[in-house]
Amino acid sequence: MTNRGWRESIVAYIRVEAQPEDKFGHQPRLYALARQVGQGMDYDDDILFAAAWMHDLGVFVGHRPKDPAQLSRWDHVPYTICRSRELLTEWGFPGEKLDGVESAIRNHQAKDEPTTVEGMLIRDADILEQLGAIGILRAAVKVGRDSRYPSFSSIVPVLRNAVNHLANQTRLIGSKAMAESRAEMLRSFLDAMYDEAGDLLH
Structure with missing residues (x-):
């Protein structure tokens, strides 16, 4: 699958899975913000795109627990990382960049300490949102x-x-x-x- 192809697969998938529906807009805004923040910086745009679009998969209805008690303890990040690796591989995302996507997703929250440029961009953009x-x-x-x-x-x-x-x-x-x-x-x-x-x- 071409570069354009796997990106289209990500967007199409998130468009369906981002539930409730208002959650969809966060992904394209996050990617746009991260790119804006990263102007003049050296980063891998494939990693940035994939991490921005996949980072919240585990918070969507249908991916998170239904039980309120379980939901209150739910850490969506491990689930998101595991499922993202599976899906990105299926869609033809470059395998050598999967670790970079994982790192960015793992460290995208304000409490985290990103160790990659892409992770820093995603984290700051997520705060701005x-x-x-x-x-x-x-x-x-x-x-x-x-x-x-x-x-x-x-x-x-x-x-x-x-x-x-x-x-x-x-x-x-x-x-x-x-x-x-x-x-x-x-x-x-x-x-x-x-x-x-x-x-x-x-």
Whole structure:
């Protein structure tokens, strides 16, 4: 399969498997953000593309546990890595680059310490996706759908954490200014929300 072929296979697969449906947009945005952050840097775009599109496979409905107790303890990363290696191999992804994809997926969360350029790009881009207007949309859509967030007030700590902690955790020069701008937008939103709702948000 050609380079174009395996990329098309990834996108087609994630388009179907990204459930609930709103989760699909995160993948192309993450790849675009990672490339934007990585301008002028030397990285493998095949690894970056595959890791960006596959990194959240284990959080999709149909791939994560249905039982709430099991779901509360679920670490999607090992599952995502194992399934991604299987699928990427099936689609003709270069075998010598699979370890690079695994490393980027394994270390894509804010708490992680990436050891590759692709991993650093994916991690910083994933932090950026939790800030700004997109961060607000991604949090708000969980209200009433995710058992952890039954009300609007339940996502406020998530947004507050993004502003107060995540925004300062980007590592790369290309992402720091973007994080600052997005955090400021998110901070303004929180201020407006408190002004409008006070203690009556629910």
